[in-house]
Amino acid sequence: MAHRILIVDDEAMITKSLQKLLKKQGYDVTIVTNGKEALEKIKNEDFDLFILDIRMPEMDGIETLQAARKIVSDSKKKPIPEIVITGYADEEKYKAAVELKVRSYIYKPFDTQEFLNTIQKVLNDVSQ
Amino acid sequence: MIPLYGISNLLIALTSCAIAILVFFHGARNKTNRIWVPLAFSIAIYGFGAYMVSLSKTAEKAFFWWQIAYIGIIMIPVFFYHFVCSYLGLKRPKSIRVMYILSISYLILCWVRRDIFLGGVTLFFKDSKIFAPGYWIYPSSPFLKAFIVFGFLGTAIISHIDMFRGYQKANSLLVRNQIKYFVVGTLTGFIGGGTSFLPCFNISFYPVLNICVVIYPIITSYTIFRYRLMELSIVITRTTIFIAVYSLLLGLPVAIGIGLREWLISILGNNWWVVPSGLITVAATTGPFIYVYFQRKAEERLLKEQRRYQEVLKRAAQGMPRIRNLSQLLNFCVEIIIENVRISHAAIYLFDNKRGQFLLKENRNLPKKLPGYIKENNDLISWLKNYPEPLVYEEVKRRAEDTRQTTFNRLEHHMRALSASLIVPAFLEDNLIGILLLGSKRSGQTYTPEDLNIFSVISSQLAMAIENAQLYENIEAEVKKRTQELVDVQKQLVQAEKLATMGTLAGGVAHEINNPLTAILTNTQMLLATKEYDLESLQMIEEAAKRCKNIVQKLMTYAKKPLDTNPDSIVDMRKVLQTSISFLKFQLEQENIEITVDISSEGKYLLKGNSNELEQVITNLLLNAKDAIKKIRKNGKIIVELSETDNMVKLAIKDDGVGIPQGILSKIFDPFFTTKEIGKGLGLGLSICQAIIDKHNGKILVDTEINKGSTFTVLIPRLKQVNPLSSQTTFG
Incomplete structure (x- = not known):
């Protein structure tokens, strides 16, 4: 069964590109462009991986992350591993993400192979 | 019975004597005047002798006194002729010598053999009811008759013809006037005096006109010595x-x-x-x-x-120091002089330090083109430096003739070349800073010592006024220079502030560029890996790359120097606002700051100014608003309103941030005042904004409340009218 990945990024260019990339790898990709939509999806569907951009308007990555964890824990679902995409200037947010013990971080613009490797690693770790 | 003849002769004697003495002691400076003295004395002798004749009761006494009188009479023609020749500059040494010899010989003969050379004495006017009788030489010897006709009358005629010719040849109005007065005088004298000879020819006409002989020296002396005396x-x-x-x-x-x-x-x-x-x-x-x-x-x-225009000249001298513009000053000076002194033309040469020459700076009514400059080593200049007094052309000319020194010849030549009747040097302390050049007076009169005094005063006043004007110009130039330096420094500060805020903006830009770059990298690597042709991917790459280009352009626009563009172009505030906002929109959204823009559609937002600078102001205010919000909250709202009131473009930027404490409100526009941590801003932002808005004739107002937010309002006068037909615009 293909892994299901939820990607949240306010930049359409990025979500589309990532969807294409990951689809080609055989993943099942769902894309949303803001935190609210992401929470909706998490509530109603199951995912194996949650990739989110840390810097977003309205609800930023950290907020979305925390809210998502709550929904998951509330609904007693399996916790979803998170990968946070961050830019080099997001010092503060990165620190916050670290404290939240996010599974992995990746800086954009990222090397595609590295990205795929990270995803693979996280999914592997979880299954163990 | 009135001894009119006797009285008139007494007067003649007295006045001529007085004049002779006066001229002898005051005016014997030049040759011509020196000949005048014996002429006057001869007249005096005649007057005295003839007066004594009128007192004589006996023929013997009368004859004696006539002999005395004739000493004077005989010498009058030769002295007169000599005088006229000298005055007109006629070189006739031979004829003068001959006349002297003849006159003196005749004189001696009259004493030795008066019966042959004079004649006898007869009482005339015995029957007159009005006049007293007197003795005259009658019967007169042929020698006497010859003397009267050829010596007296002949000389008079010749000299008057000479003077008429001299009048015609004279090329200065001054000389013409002199000759005119002179001739009036001499004619009066000769006609008047000549009538005394009538009895010698047995014409019994009482010489009433003898009194004219008194008037004659007065007029002529006055004329001649009016020159310079x-x-x-x-x-x-x-x-x-x-x-x-x-x-x-x-x-x-x-x-x-x-x-x-x-x-x-x-x-x-x-x-x-x-x-x-x-x-x-x-x-x-x-x-x-x-x-x-x-x-x-x-x-x-x-x-x-004289007094009238001296008064005016004094007033001019008082008015001059008030004029600070150099060319206005020179213009004023020349105008006043020409109009009130009524001279033909005037010019001013001023010393130019850089070129080491006297340059022609001002002129009026010049009869011919004057040299544009006079060198410092010119004879005229050297003379003036040594003898700091005005030079009068007539006097220079006379000195050149009298002394025959080359110095005076050269001076005369220079003055003629400059068409100058009068040159007044202007000294400041001991330096000759300029010369004032004047033509002749329109009345033809000569420059009197009083005139020269006044002009000397004026020239020294002018020198001081010139120094004032030049100092003022120097100060102005200095101020201009300093102002320019300050403007340059201000530009540099503005640039520094820009660079300082660039750090903040760079973060935003980096982020902006990150996203399209990610898209490019991802798609490119994907295509390379799969080696498949994917149109969608390629389109995404292209779009992303274009977006990068825009972002870079925006950054470059912001980084451009503030005064690169025409500082006074017509700016549409709407466009400026939109550009600034588009630049920051991404960043603000990333930081969860909602920005609302409300542009009132009825307003007119054109103004004269610099769009780059105004963008800088708006950017600065928006960033400040963001910082104010971020201080107390994660997100916030910025409301931007653009409207028009009272012909002013009104831009209000309102935030709901931390607000500004009353205590520091007055300082926020001070340069280098900041509430940010070290490294987070120079604190130049608002002071530069203030400077820019000041330049646009506007103002910045602040309305604030702690923890509620601040509103920064920028007011700039808008452009009132743009005339499409011309490039002129009026400011609202």
């Missing part, structure tokens, strides 16, 4: 008036006493002398008042013209 002409005038008044006042009683003696005796008997004595007393007491009255009247007339 105004004080002398005042003296002469005073003397003549004195003599005239007193002679008349005292002479009249005496004349009455003598002439009307019998008539008085017949009326008053032995006390006849009371009348003359009484008249003398009256005369003596009223004399001084009458004298003063006439003297003042005469001088008033003489000096009226």
Whole structure:
């Protein structure tokens, strides 16, 4: 069964590109462009991986992350591993993400192979 | 019976003598004047002799005194001729010598053999009821007749013809006037005096016109010595008036006493002398008042013209230091002089330090083109430096003729080349800073010592005024330079502030660029890995790359120097606002700050200014608003309103941030004042905004409340009217 990945990024260019990339790898990709939509999806569907951009308007990555964890824990679902995409200037947010013990971080613009490797690693770790 | 002839001769003797003495002591500076002295003395001798003749009761006495008189008479023609030749510059040494020889010989002969060379004496006018009888030389010898006709009359005619020719040849109005007056005088004298010879030809016409001989030297002396000797002409005038008044006042009683003696005796008997004595007393007491009255009247007339324009010139000298613009000053000076002194033309040369020359700076009504500059080592300049006094052309010319020194010749040549009748040097302390060049007076009169005094005063005033004006210009230039330096420094500060905020913006830009770059990288690597042709991917790459280009352009636009573009172009505030917001929109959204823009559609937002600078102001205010919000909250709202009130473009940027404490409100526009941590901003932002808005004739207002937010309002006068037909615009 293909892994299901939820990607949240306010930049359409990025979500589309990532969807294409990951689809080609055989993943099942769902894309949303803001935190609210992401929470909706998490509530109603199951995912194996949650990739989110840390810097977003309205609800930023950290907020979305925390809210998502709550929904998951509330609904007693399996916790979803998170990968946070961050830019080099997001010092503060990165620190916050670290404290939240996010599974992995990746800086954009990222090397595609590295990205795929990270995803693979996280999914592997979880299954163990 | 009035001894008119005798009285007139007494007057002649006195006035001529006085004039001779005066000229001898004051005016014997040049050759021509020196010949005048013996001429005047000869007339005096004739006057005295003829006066004594009128007192003589016997023929013998009369003849003796006529001999004395004829000493003077015989020398008059030759002295006169010599004088005229000298005055007109006619070189006739031979004829002059011949005349002297003839005259002196004749003179000697008249003493040795008066019967042959003069003749005899006869009483004339015995039957006259008005005039007293007197002795004249009659029968007159042929020698005497010849002398009268050829010597006296002939010389007079020749000299007058010479003077007429001289008048025609004269190229200065001054000389012409002199000759005119002179001729009037001499004609009067000769005609008047000539009538005294009539009895010698047995024509019994009483020489009433002899009195003209008194007037003649007065007029001529006045004319000649009016040149450069105004004080002398005042003296002469005073003397003549004195003599005239007193002679008349005292002479009249005496004349009455003598002439009307019998008539008085017949009326008053032995006390006849009371009348003359009484008249003398009256005369003596009223004399001084009458004298003063006439003297003042005469001088008033003489000096009226002088005093009038001297007054004006003084006022000009007072007005000059007030003018600070150099060319206006020179213009004013020349105007005043030409109009009030009524001279033909004027020019001013000023010393230029850089070129080491005197440059022609101002001129009016020049008769011919003058040289644009005079070198410092020019003879004229060197002379003026050594003798810091005005130079009068006529005097220079005379000195050149008299002394034949090359210096004066050169000076005369220079003055002629410059068409200058008068050159007044202008000294500042000991430096010759300029020369004032004047043409001749339109009246043809010469420059008097008083004139020269006044011009010297004016030239020194002018020198000081010039120094003032030049200092002022220097100061202005210095101020301009400093202002420019300040403007440059301000530009640099603005640039520094820009760079400082660039750090903040760079973060935003980096982020902005990150996203498209990610898209490019991802898609490119994907295509490379799959080696498949994917149109969608390629389109995404292209779109992403374009977006990067825009972002970079935006950054470059912001980084451009503030005054690169035309500082006074017409700016549409709407566009400026939109550009600034588009630049920051991404960043603000990333930081969860909602920005609302409300542009009132009825407003007119065109103004004159610099769009780059105004963008800088808006960017700065928006960033400040963001920082204010971020201080207390994670997100916030910025409301931007653009409207128009009272012909002012009104831009309000309102945030709901931390607000500004009252205590620091007055300082926020100070340069280098900041509430940010070190490294987070220079604190130049608002001060530069203020400077930019000031430049646009606008103002920035602040309205704030702690923890509620601040509103920064920028007001700039808008452009009132743009005339499509011309490039002129008026400011609203």
